Structure formats: C-alpha cells, structure tokens
Amino acid sequence: MSNTIHDMGGMHGFGPVEEEPNEPVFHTSWESRVYAMNRAMGPLRLWTIDEGRAAQEALHPAVYAGASYYQRWLLGLEARALQHGLVTKEELAEGKALVANDRPNRIFKPEDAANLTRGSFDRDPQGEAIFKPGDQVQTLNINPAGHTRLPRYARDKPGEVEAVRGCHVFPDSVANGKGDDPQWLYTVVFDGQVLWGPDAEPGTKISIEAFEPYLEAL
Amino acid sequence: MTIEDDRGQDHSHGRSHEHGEMSELSDTQLRVRSLETVLAEKGYVDSAALDVIVEAYETRIGPQNGQRVIARAWADPDFRAALLDDASAAVNTMGNVSDVGSHLIAVENTPEQHNMIVCTLCSCYPWEVLGLPPTWYKSVPYRSRAVLEPRAVLSKFGVTLPEETEIRVWDSTAETRYIVLPIRPEGTDGWSEEQLASLVIRNSMIGTGLAQRPGEAKGDS
Numbered sequence: 001m002s003n004t005i006h007d008m009g010g011m012h013g014f015g016p017v018e019e020e021p022n023e024p025v026f027h028t029s030w031e032s033r034v035y036a037m038n039r040a041m042g043p044l045r046l047w048t049i050d051e052g053r054a055a056q057e058a059l060h061p062a063v064y065a066g067a068s069y070y071q072r073w074l075l076g077l078e079a080r081a082l083q084h085g086l087v088t089k090e091e092l093a094e095g096k097a098l099v100a101n102d103r104p105n106r107i108f109k110p111e112d113a114a115n116l117t118r119g120s121f122d123r124d125p126q127g128e129a130i131f132k133p134g135d136q137v138q139t140l141n142i143n144p145a146g147h148t149r150l151p152r153y154a155r156d157k158p159g160e161v162e163a164v165r166g167c168h169v170f171p172d173s174v175a176n177g178k179g180d181d182p183q184w185l186y187t188v189v190f191d192g193q194v195l196w197g198p199d200a201e202p203g204t205k206i207s208i209e210a211f212e213p214y215l216e217a218l
Numbered sequence: 219m220t221i222e223d224d225r226g227q228d229h230s231h232g233r234s235h236e237h238g239e240m241s242e243l244s245d246t247q248l249r250v251r252s253l254e255t256v257l258a259e260k261g262y263v264d265s266a267a268l269d270v271i272v273e274a275y276e277t278r279i280g281p282q283n284g285q286r287v288i289a290r291a292w293a294d295p296d297f298r299a300a301l302l303d304d305a306s307a308a309v310n311t312m313g314n315v316s317d318v319g320s321h322l323i324a325v326e327n328t329p330e331q332h333n334m335i336v337c338t339l340c341s342c343y344p345w346e347v348l349g350l351p352p353t354w355y356k357s358v359p360y361r362s363r364a365v366l367e368p369r370a371v372l373s374k375f376g377v378t379l380p381e382e383t384e385i386r387v388w389d390s391t392a393e394t395r396y397i398v399l400p401i402r403p404e405g406t407d408g409w410s411e412e413q414l415a416s417l418v419i420r421n422s423m424i425g426t427g428l429a430q431r432p433g434e435a436k437g438d439s
Binding site for chain 2: 025053091201
C-alpha cells in the first residue's frame with residue numbers, strides 16, 4: 001500500500017531522535033533470529049524484497065507504529081509464510097509442523113553465509129533512458145493502492161535529474177506480482193523550499209531515487 | 219495482537235534484558251521460536267545457517283569495513299576517485315574488507331555540501347560496509363524528521379554546520395545504497411590508514427556525525 005504510515009517523511013509528532021549509547025547489534029536473541037530467518041529465506045526466491053516491504057506496509061498503521069523494528073520484520077515474515085502456504089496458522093499456534101509439504105528446491109546452508117553480498121537489481125532496459133543529468137522534471141501526483149517507492153512528500157514536485165543509476169527492477173510492478181518491468185532509475189534532487197515551503201530550513205536539498213515512470217519532463 | 223506488550227523488550231539493555239530472557243519467554247520470543255521451529259521442520263530454514271548469519275553481523279560485517287574504506291580514500295587519491303566513481307567496484311578491490319554487492323554509492327562531504335543518509339520508507343542502509351543500522355536510524359523520529367529538518371536533526375547529534383554549508387539529504391528510496399565520505403580531519407598528515415580509520419565514527423559515514431579530530435575521545439558510534 002502506498003499512502004500508509006510507513007511513508008513518514010515530513011510527519012510531525014513522533015518525538016526527538018534518540019541515540020542509544022553502546023548499542024548492541026541485536027538487543028535480544030529473538031531479534032537476531034528474525035533477522036537471520038528473513039536473510040535465509042530471501043535466496044529461496046519465494047518472494048522479492050519489495051514483496052517483503054509490501055507485507056510490512058500492509059500492517060495496520062497502529063500495529064506498524066506500535067511494533068518495534070524487528071517485530072515488524074516478524075509480522076511481515078509470518079504474513080508471507082502464511083500467504084505463500086509455507087505454514088498454517090495452526091502450525092504457528094502449535095509451534096510444530098502438522099502438514100506434510102514438498103521440500104523447497106534449495107535452502108540457505110551455513111556455508112552460504114560466507115557470502116552475504118547483495119544481488120544486483122540491474123536488468124536489461126526496455127528502451128533508452130528518457131532523462132539525463134541536468135534535466136528538469138516533475139514528479140507525478142500518484143496515489144496507487146499498491147506498493148510504490150515514490151514518497152508522498154516528493155509527489156507533484158519539480159526537481160532536477162542529477163544522475164542516472166541504471167535500469168532496475170521496478171518495485172511498483174514486482175511487489176504487485178507483475179514481474180520485474182525494468183525501469184530507468186534516477187537521482188532527482190529538490191530544493192527544501194519546493195518540498196516544505198516557507199517552513200523549510202535554509203540551504204537544504206533533498207533527493208530521492210526516482211524510477212522513470214514517476215517522472216515527466218518540465 | 220499483543221505486540222505492544224513486548225516493546226520494552228526491545229529497549230532493554232544490559233543486565234535487565236539478560237535477566238528478562240532467562241526468567242520468562244515473552245509473547246514475541248514464543249512467536250519467533252514457533253516460526254523458526256515450523257520453518258525448520260518443513261525444510262525452509264536451517265537453524266545452523268541462522269547461527270552463522272547472526273555471527274557474521276555480530277563480528278565481521280560492521281562499520282569497521284566502512285572505516286577502512288574511508289581511511290583508504292583519505293590516504294590514496296586514486297582510490298578516492300575510484301570510490302566516488304563506482305563505490306561497489308572500488309570497495310571490492312580492497313583485501314581487508316568483505317565484498318559488497320552492486321549499487322553502493324559514496325558521496326563526499328565538502329565545506330560547501332554536507333551529506334546525510336535516510337530511508338523514509340523503510341530502513342535501507344549500506345549493510346555491507348556499515349553493518350546493521352542503529353535503532354535511531356530505523357526509528358520513526360529519524361525517518362520523519364531527516365528530510366524536513368535535517369539541521370535540527372544534526373544538532374541533536376551535536377553537529378552544527380555554517381549556514382553556507384548546504385545540507386543534502388539522500389532518501390534511499392530504491393536499491394542504491396549510500397555511504398558518506400566525511401572530511402578528513404586536520405592534523406592527520408602522514409597518518410597511516412589504520413590511524414585514520416580510528417577517527418571514522420559510524421555516524422560520520424551516515425552523515426549524522428563528523429570524523430573525529432586527533433586526540434578527540436572515541437565515541438561509541
């Protein structure tokens with residue numbers, strides 16, 4: 001979903017940024033298990049990273065805001081495991097496998113953890129890039145019901161293309177089960193005043209990574 | 219949904235959390251254990267592999283990688299140029315840093331422009347060079363404020379920059395990942411890469427901090 005609480009750039013009322021001295025990598029062992037399960041499930045290619053994000057965005061806003069970071073990861077993983085039929089609600093309630101299943105084609109093994117580098121999101125382009133650095137563009141005013149990576153604060157705003165970042169998997173398509181649909185990706189920079197008007201701090205610029213379908217020429 | 223009941227668990231530190239873990243299992247702990255057990259029994263996860271992933275992020279994949287990258291960039295102008303041109307490729311030429319995947323981008327601080335990284339939509343962060351992000355980076359206050367009032371956020375981190383220095387916030391809304399190349403502190407001429415790395419605090423690579431000056435006490439972040 002797009003217009004929900006995860007899209008929080010520019011919102012007020014959440015209090016100050018608080019740094020925790022000597023913060024450990026994980027605060028509890030369950031946090032580390034949730035993280036590791038998410039990492040180990042990724043290479044099984046049962047879903048994409050954008051589907052994972054969409055699962056968290058589908059949480060009720062009160063749940064999203066009330067949950068800690070790794071609780072959201074847990075809820076998102078549970079939701080996907082249920083949706084994809086990997087587990088049943090009864091199994092999660094009982095804490096044991098109750099239904100026979102076909103084994104997945106692959107599993108993340110201990111030796112696989114030697115290489116935890118990210119995969120590439122580059123894909124063969126479907127056409128030439130429309131924009132180049134220096135071009136003036138306007139972001140679209142879109143409010144899709146499905147997943148998007150164009151934040152609300154940067155919609156319907158004029159900006160400048162600063163860089164072309166390659167042709168990548170398009171989250172708005174892949175998260176909604178419609179395939180990679182590769183799109184050119186740009187860094188688009190906005191003046192603070194364009195985004196926030198007279199309430200902007202002086203001398204600030206904000207950029208987003210914008211897929212070509214988010215943009216039109218100015 | 220009893221997720222709220224466990225919030226304290228996340229913010230408990232030190233002895234109190236160890237005590238909490240030993241004395242009772244929270245609802246969240248039970249859910250996590252249940253999910254892992256079922257996924258393992260059905261062949262979707264190997265618990266031994268989970269142990270290795272956790273160990274990797276608790277030991278070898280952390281900000282020490284980024285510190286070495288920044289120190290090399292300060293010490294070697296050719297590497298600095300390569301890093302700014304294609305950070306993924308440049309980092310992968312280093313023997314003492316674990317490999318990184320695609321789409322890493324380094325942005326350089328100058329007296330004219332200070333860079334700061336955020337992910338307003340989730341928590342995108344350059345794991346491979348900085349490890350897992352601190353809680354504040356993933357928190358709602360940072361995600362909501364960084365794009366609206368970066369100077370105010372910086373001041374909360376003890377960083378006040380002149381008005382002439384433009385603040386540039388990079389919102390990581392795609393699979394590109396950013397690392398900040400901080401300004402090399404004065405008084406470090408002739409320093410080895412190892413000495414330089416000791417000045418590179420994690421926050422200086424996110425842009426919510428500056429590299430430390432020689433003699434400045436090393437903070438935890």
